[in-house]
């Protein structure tokens with residue numbers, strides 16, 4: 001049997017014949033840090049109070065597979081295991097509910113950087129960047145279904161203070177780790193049925209954001225992103241933070257748009273939104289996810305949506321302007337295995353895009369040779385990208401091919417299954 005290196009050498013020549021430099025492709029892949037969401041490890045539970053789980057917010061985690069992380073130490077152990085099976089250096093994406101509150105009840109509008117020192121120290125030690133999200137769900141103050149767009153001044157003020165606190169924490173993380181922390185705002189505000197306050201609530205959300213963004217932070221410390229949604233469970237008819245709303249807000253105020261692959265109409269192409277927005281935005285944030293029926297957050301796999309997404313980023317030469325964060329959760333399978341599957345799938349899709357013979361395809365297109373563009377893209381599917389991927393994994397000192405599966409199984413047997 002040929003070794004991974006021999007297979008790579010052969011693949012390198014085949015790609016080179018098409019004008020593709022596989023070493024360059026791998027260097028670009030290595031440079032692409034993905035923001036790995038902490039919440040796959042504990043079903044979006046967080047550490048606010050023992051037993052507190054996901055409630056409200058229009059998102060739901062199903063499944064009761066044993067081994068859910070119950071505290072920051074377990075979650076960090078699980079992340080370390082997952083990251084050891086993923087090639088490259090990445091970032092970890094936290095939510096405000098993952099602070100270390102020392103068993104104390106700390107109101108969300110009172111959280112501080114010190115509640116995240118444990119994460120910052122760990123990230124520094126592991127050589128990881130951190131990203132951050134405010135948490136405006138799973139809370140009594142969100143029970144009405146409205147937060148930043150609430151007509152109740154007390155509720156709105158509480159959540160404005162929460163997001164302000166989160167932005168300060170994000171800036172602190174960025175400063176400490178010397179890599180800008182992306183702070184993403186997603187709220188579940190919306191209505192199950194007819195609402196007569198569609199405009200009113202969007203004006204309230206606009207005003208809340210204006211107050212929140214009244215404090216400016218240096219871009220090398222933190223940057224703001226706004227994540228829209230089409231519908232959620234219990235907000236089927238109306239979502240205050242729609243795509244149009246945030247797009248308008250972001251363009252007007254120089255904020256970043258976050259597009260979650262699960263938050264659009266099923267036939268709408270998130271991939272094509274990338275080259276639509278790039279002429280107007282310096283940077284974009286993507287939540288890489290897999291919508292299925294009513295759920296927006298299945299574990300990511302290499303499907304056509306993901307491939308097109310990666311292709312549009314690479315074809316637009318925008319790998320440095322489009323930040324990729326993962327966003328999926330499955331409580332029904334080995335959670336570490338779910339993480340690794342989704343992150344590696346994203347990397348494989350990026351690699352496939354980086355291995356496209358773009359110069360040749362562009363030449364064909366400019367020469368009006370449309371069939372050749374199509375044919376070349378098709379033939380690409382039978383090229384040995386897997387050999388390049390295996391070599392990448394091996395050179396990054398992580399298991400190639402499916403060898404990581406037994407490592408995730410062993411971790412489950414030795415660690416996860418032993419948890420209560």
Ligand code: RNT
Pocket residue numbers: 039044059133186227229260287296297327
């Ligand atoms: C929900 C959004 C959001 C969340 C996380 C937990 O539909 O996608 O990004 O998944 O903030």
Ligand code: ZN
Pocket residue numbers: 186227260287327
């Ligand atoms: Zn998302």
